[in-house]
Amino acid sequence: MKRVYVEDLSRHTGEQVEIAGWLYNQRGTAKLRFLLVRDGSGIVQCIAAKNELGEGLFALARSLTQETSLAIRGTVRADERAPGGYELLVTDLAKINDAHDYPITPKEHGTPFLLDRRHLWLRSKKQHAMLRIRHELIWAIRDFFNNRGFICFDTPMFTPNAVEGTTDLFAVNYFDTSAYLTQSGQLYAEAGAMAHGRVYTFGPTFRAEKSKTRRHLTEFWMVEPEVAFIDLDGLIELAEEMTVYIVERVLERRCNELADLERDTAPLEAIRRPFPRLHYDEAAEILVEYAKQHPDEGGVEFKHGDDFGGRHETILSDPYHRPVFITHFPAQIKPFYMKRDPDRPDCVLGFDMLGSEGAGELIGGSVREDDHDTLVQRIREHDLPMDAFDWYLDLRKYGSVPHGGFGLGLERTITWLSGRPHLREAIPFPRMLYRMRP
Amino acid sequence: MKRVYVEDLSRHTGEQVEIAGWLYNQRGTAKLRFLLVRDGSGIVQCIAAKNELGEGLFALARSLTQETSLAIRGTVRADERAPGGYELLVTDLAKINDAHDYPITPKEHGTPFLLDRRHLWLRSKKQHAMLRIRHELIWAIRDFFNNRGFICFDTPMFTPNAVEGTTDLFAVNYFDTSAYLTQSGQLYAEAGAMAHGRVYTFGPTFRAEKSKTRRHLTEFWMVEPEVAFIDLDGLIELAEEMTVYIVERVLERRCNELADLERDTAPLEAIRRPFPRLHYDEAAEILVEYAKQHPDEGGVEFKHGDDFGGRHETILSDPYHRPVFITHFPAQIKPFYMKRDPDRPDCVLGFDMLGSEGAGELIGGSVREDDHDTLVQRIREHDLPMDAFDWYLDLRKYGSVPHGGFGLGLERTITWLSGRPHLREAIPFPRMLYRMRP
DSSP: OEEOOGGGGGGGTTOEEEEEEEEEEEEEOSSEEEEEEEOSSOEEEEEEEHHHHHHHHHHHHHHOOTTOEEEEEEEEEEOTTSGGGEEEEEEEEEEEEOBOSOSOOSSOOOHHHHHHTHHHHTTSHHHHHHHHHHHHHHHHHHHHHHTTTOEEOOOOSEESSOSSOSTTOOEEEETTEEEEEOSOSHHHHHHHHHHHSEEEEEEEEEOOOOOOSTTOOSEEEEEEEEEESOOHHHHHHHHHHHHHHHHHHHHHHOHHHHHHTTOOOHHHHTOOSSOOEEEHHHHHHHHHHHHHHOTTSTTOOOOTTOOOOHHHHHHHHTTOSSOEEEEOOBGGGSOTTBOEETTEEEEESEEEEEETTTTEEEEEEEEBOOOHHHHHHHHHHTTOOGGGGHHHHHHHHBSOOOEEEEEEEHHHHHHHHHOOOOGGGSSSSOOBTTBOOO | OEEOOGGGGGGGTTOEEEEEEEEEEEEEOSSEEEEEEEOSSOEEEEEEEHHHHOHHHHHHHHHOOTTOEEEEEEEEEEOTTSGGGEEEEEEEEEEEEOBOSOSOOSSOOOHHHHHHTHHHHTTSHHHHHHHHHHHHHHHHHHHHHHTTTOEEOOOOSEESSOSSOSTTOOEEEETTEEEEEOSOOHHHHHHHHHHHSEEEEEEEEEOOOOOOSTTOOSEEEEEEEEEESOOHHHHHHHHHHHHHHHHHHHHHHOHHHHHHTTOOOHHHHTOOSSOOEEEHHHHHHHHHHHHHHOTTSTTOOOOTTOOOOHHHHHHHHTTOSSOEEEEOOBGGGSOTTBOEETTEEEEESEEEEEETTTTEEEEEEEEBOOOHHHHHHHHHHTTOOGGGGHHHHHHHHBSOOOEEEEEEEHHHHHHHHHOOOOGGGSSSSOOBTTBOOO
């Protein structure tokens, strides 16, 4: 008997096949049972009829509880009304192992309860869909860069340096010394870009932020392309093309999962290039004006030179039905390595991309300072230890070139695409301030 | 003027193009210079003739030192004798930035010297080739699993548990408590397999081993597929198919890089399925016999029940011109989660795959114990804290199924394919006992 996956059933219409999986749910009558069986690749409705199976097997089918593992045989039938479009007319079945009192039932559970059982919660339909969207997104991002000649360049997790200060760093006991877990692979990726022209690093990054909001994980994944010989426009175009590519790819290949999440896909389908671009000065004006018009709304105060809060990002992106770029931030709120605009030395050649539908910052990027002496001055201005950057300065000493890159937060992008706002559902085992188990 | 990459020159024969990159080397006469220019995607020979360029530009070309960044224009010409098959007849050039006294010259340097300058060493031809092979290997591994319906399932870096004891773990200060950096995503991937059927985790793993040999990095990448409803034969087949796929892919797409590394590819081209399989009992007999025949060779002593050392692995794999599987190791030298062979309860349903040409262990895998009470007993036998495994035991409580998986060490596989034995060259910024910089 041919063992097949649910996702491949369409290729076996009319055939006898075997499915191995778990009982998701069942309903029916004393003579006819509808078993929903999941095998990881999908869920199929299996129709068990008493007069077909006989007394014993039918009683077995009826006795099966949620998450019991089983093997089930039957004939594949196309049926538009069936979930997934195919169903199985059961001819035989066997229980593999019991599942008594499975703790996650169709009723509502609180989030702490579910997070404590993340190893089981993963099996639920919406969580299953979320992680398949994550999978597709990773695949799409890698395809995008691989097919454009970028080299995957894995930067180290252990670093002796801090890119943006030491406050949010995790310290590791590294033999007789200390190491910090990486917050960004960018500095290393710059060395990679000088060797390979176009690279991207895609791996876990860490932030020891004592924040409990739904926007913070201590461990999250980031993709960071870095390109030699590129300017701000080139970077923004790259970010735009990548964004359109991944949105289209998820829409095309994960429409079932988006449906499982009850995601209204119209806003994603409407996304087209080019995305609007706002100079920070324009953005600041909008925010100042908004605060003036809404004196009673808390948390919207803003003056030129401030960084954006979440509410500010939403105000800025709200008028558009696509992501928005904000460019040319004030240098004083940005890291030392960002190159200044030669025409406006108080601004950096950097950008953020805010997702549509209030998703907030998905991408941050910049042209990097490529002049050795200017970079030395910036390191001094930021009170950073010069000797930690000797190798980084070398990149400006030996054939420096204009270059830049950006970082995309994977989990934030998943929450944007899925329409489910909690970062903790966008990664298999979320790590947060008070959560390291299971 | 069209800016193009060296790797795309073949599509521009006869055209005027511009290349941006770095001077790799130059030679020639007072009238004709051959500039080797690298742009990250490849190296192209650019021919600068005094009578074509004029006095000034020719003098500039001649003055360019190693790693000077430059933009160079010219006509693309196919020439079989040229490295890469194409060359550029220079019509114009401009220096972007200087590089004086570049520390890595064509002469031999010691490894510590080069590792201290890893950020620059990356630009050298062989290092460039190594990391492009790494890139291709990552791409190929992901394609292999993605195209077979596996879901990329990123397991956490922070873990509260130790899979194989705590001695080699890195401890992290995690707010008011401690976390350990992952040594394997397997246990989590098992939960993933129960949700998605077929998953793989592919990320960094950590080992705080106080070992300075060329076989040890503290931070290395591992891919770990995990599959529900699979047995030992199925796992070995999967490992075999993956290995053949990645070898063919690297041979097909990275022949230039293998040539840069002076890799004799004949042994890789000869690899065919099926790979030989040796039961541990047979392997032990071979090793005992070998030690008897070579009484004067140190380090080959062996008795049934021992684990293999590096030399033993080489002895076992030497007769074959393809990788070898060793199966059914004694349970007492293997971790608690490996399922025992029902016909030989002293052996596990596990395997190692040894690479050809003395590459050593590339893959280790097993069927997992899927019976709840047996697993409880194993955890006790191994003196492990039961409460750390409550969630892991849940996977056996709610619809347990036969399942298993394996882990492939990325850097070891790169050294095998590239023929360069040092793990430290197989990752952009290697982390070792005494090395965390740059």
